[in-house]
Amino acid sequence: MMFKVFLSVLLALSAAERLNQSIYRSFSNIKACFRRLNGTNEFGCTSDFSGNVGVLQYIDSQDVSSIQNKDHAPYVVLLSPEVFSGSMLEKLKDSGNVNGVILPGIKEGKWKNKIPSAQSDDVPCPNQGSSIYPDSADQCGSTSSPWNPAGENILWRNWDFPIFLINDGNTTQDLFDCYEEFNSGTEPNWPLCSVELKSPMYAAKDSETCFRRSNIVVTLTPQDYCEPLSDYNLYYFQSPRNRTKADGSKIAQKDKSVVVIMARLDALNIFDKEENGFDSPSTGIVTLIATAEAIKKSLVNSYKPGHENILFLLVHGESLDYLGSNRLVYDMMKDDFPAKLAKDIEEDASTTSRILSNGTQPLFNLDHIKYIIELGQLANTKSSTLYYHAHNLIPDLENIIASLRRSSVDVKASSRSVLPPSSAQSFLKEKSDIPVMVLTNFDEQFANLYYHSIYDTALVHNYNYSKGEAQPIVSHLTGVATALASALADHVITTGTPPQADRKSVNAMLECYTQxxxxxxxxxxxxxxxxPYIGNLDEGPHPQYISVHSSYHTEMTKQILQYFTGDLDQDRNCTDPEERIVLKDHCQEVCLEKNREQQIYSYQFMVGSQDCFNSTGAICGNCYKTSVGKKMARSPAFEDDIWKTYDWASGQYPTWTESYWKSISGRMFLQPSPSSQHSTFAIGIIVSLLSFPITYWLQKKSQIIFENAGTDISSTTSANPAPVAL
Structure with a gap:
């Protein structure tokens, strides 16, 4: 009996699932706009917790009259990428008839390679609120010609509906076909093709509110509403630093003795997992690492008078009020860079995590910086000319500029007297006399018309790894890295050979970051x-967004930097070609063990060479000794000893958080007319109401109704012949 009941339930569920599948067509490969918050506001997109439903409407021009018909409202708009813009979204929002937007991807299908002529999700004056300049005109570069002319302020708006990017060409074609069949024409008739978009966000109001709510424990299973944005900054000292001399005496870093070369790590747009930028930040990252590799290979012998080291920095979260550089400066001012030396010295010698006193680096702070060279957007899509934007220009920087001008790279002075949006401004806020030079591919306005956009891609910048090392962008970035390394060799370091950046390295990095x-x-x-052979390797590069945890993008950039600047440091048992295959796990353990009780070097075990591959994968590895490290890129505002008393509206520290969400989904279906839905609902209510008296009446009259049936059964039973014994 129980088996029959179980089977009946199973069949009913199976039938319900088949019915669901026959009614709804779910989407795949969805990238949703989500909610971010800062100390005073909320930005981005969300849906109702039950989802937003609307009749599908296709728009491929600036004409939005098709969504004015309230008889079919609300609508979910399938928006052609060629007309996707902030002004278009504003029109849709102002209509009051739109419940969601779907943007088709441009990688395949009907809208392949169809992009707007210019599009930026950011504002015309990026990071304006974190500028060192008090005047708004200086913050923007110019009121009439701002730094980011394509800026449309999509990121920093609170939209009332979900916005989905769907890259799957089959799904977007099905949506368009459904629209064409049922919804096109001036007076379409019901049923109409409709869509449900679901992306409910838990956080609301601002970071202060949601962070406090997340830290209130009122149940056994506390609810998180948002999480601070955080990842890691990466640093590399060209020469290892040990605060202990051979005779045991201690040394400190001299003031104005270290040249800083810096670039940003992060990209930004409104869609989750789509934050990749070719010009910003990939060209800066690639050029910085190529410069570091060129200097490493040129065999640095010593430093010119007044110089002791070169510090390469890759800072994260710069799109959001310079989050990473803000934290880096905070750490330097708190005697916590590259590590908290006082804590290491006081560490109990009995603990296994202690740092030996002769294994520490001297502290590094803002006073030790001689000058900063920041690498910004560098693509040569429009022109190969570079511009330097200077602040507190000194003879040492003028010498670097002179060397750059003698190279094959065309370098000119910017016609503006103020710095563009740049990480160096975080340093200048705390120490205004630091000399700074920002090297970019633009003079007064960004040359990149897709800054902070999903369209800042390799395709737009005419790059493809398969075209090889001779393509223009590879040659250009290689030339910039060579010119910068040579300028440093002229005035900062003494090298054994002239520095030369590697085209092969540049091309390989561009493939990973942009394709x-x-x-x-x-x-x-x-x-x-x-x-990194885990996860889906088919969906483009790793996102470059600073999220709520460390990213593959950061970790792999750290690996690349260690690979190009590290020295092989193999255990003697791990040098034999056959032994290191058998002892692979032992070799890795020995390598990583060297990281204990010291912080001068970082030892990393990686594949490292082609002879460690066979047809099945990696079979061995190599130990690399480097001076690469990482530091937390998370706003000081969220530190335990700060956030409870912090003034969230002060702007002293970035206060960015990201909302939690449970699930993101979408599906399309045929929706009957409202009158039909109302009729169905009314019939359901009537049937439900009638079922009560009918059931009551049947129960009261059951003996009369079923009496004859009962009699027939009993009489049939009694007519059976009695058993006969054999």
Whole structure:
């Protein structure tokens, strides 16, 4: 009996699932706009918790009259990428008839390679609220010609509906076909093709509110509403630093003795997992690492008078009020860079995590910076000319500029007297006399018309790894890295050979950062035990967004920097070609063990060479000794000893958080007319109301109704012949 009941329930559920599938067509490969918050506001998108439903309407021009018909409202708009813009979204929102927007991807299908002529999700004056300049005109560069002319302020608006990006060409074609069949024409008739978009966000109001709510424990299973944005900044000292001399005496870093070369790590737009930027930040990252590699290979012998080191910095979260550089400056001012030396010295000698006193680096702070060179957007899509934007220009920087001008790179002075949006401004806020030079591909306005946009891609910038090392962008970035390394060799370091950046390295990095995470360089710098061969390797490069945890983008950039600047440091048992295959796990353990009790070097075990691959994958690895490290890129505002008393509206620290969400989904279906839905609902109510008296009447009259049936059964039973014994 129980089996029959179970089988009946199973069949009913199966029938319900088949019915659901026959009514609804779910989407795949969804990238949703989500909610961010700062100390005073909320930005981005959300849906109702039950989802937003609307009749599908296709728009491919600036004419939005098709959504004015309230008889079919609300609508979900399928928006052609060629007309996607902030002004278009504003029109849709102002209509009051739109419940959601779907943007088709441009990688395949009907809208392949169809992009707007210019599009930026950011504002015309990026990071204006964190500028060192008090005057709004200086913050923007110019009121009439702001730094980011394509800025449309999509990011920093609170939209009332979900916005989905769907890259799957089959799904977007199905949506368009559904619209064409049922919804096109001037007077379409019901049923109409409709869509449900679901992306409910938990956080609301501002970071202060949601962060406090997340830290209130009132149940056994506390609810999180938002999380602070955080990742890691990366740093690399060209020469290792030990605060202990051979005779045991201690040394400190001299003031104005270290040259800082800096670039940003992050990209930004409104869609989750789509935050990749070719010009910003990939060209800056690639050029910085190529410069570091060129200097490393040129065999630095010593430093010119007045110089002691070169510090390469890759800072994260710069799109959001310079979050990473703000934290870096905070750490330097708190005697916590590259590590909290006082804590290491006081560490109990009995603990296994202690740092030996002769294994520490001297502290580094703002006074030790001689000058900063920041690498911004550098693509040569429009022109190969570069511009330097200077602040507190000194003879040492003038010498660097003179060397750059003598190189093959065309370098000119910016016609503006103020710095563009740049991470160096975080340093200048705390120490205004630091000399700074920002090197970019623009003079008064961004040359990149897709800054902070999903369209800042390799395709737009005419790059493809398969075209090889001779393509213009590879040659250009290689030339910039060579020119900068040579300028440093002229005035900062003494080298054994003239620095020369490697075209092969530049091309390999561009492939990983701008085309696909399934690239040869990532395999080379990964660990033999699998990383980074996990996850879906088919969906483009790793996102470059600063999220709520460390990202693959940051970790793989750290691996690349260690690979190009590190020295092989193999255990003697791990040098034999056959032994290191058998002893792979032992070799890795020995390598990583060297990180204990010291913080001068970082030891990393990675594949490192092509002879460690066979047809099945990586079979061995190599130990690299580097001076690369990482520091937390998370706003000081969220530190335990600060956030409870912090003035969230002060702007002293960035206060960015990201909302939690449970699930994101979408589906389309045919929706009957409202009158039909109302009739169905009314019939359901009537049937429900009638079922009560009918059921009551049937129960009261059951003996009369079923009496004859009962009699027939009993009489049939009694007519059976009695058993006969054999």
């Amino acid at each position: 696909t995470k399934n690239c040869s360089l990532y395999r080379l710098v990964g660990t033999p035990n699998g990383f």
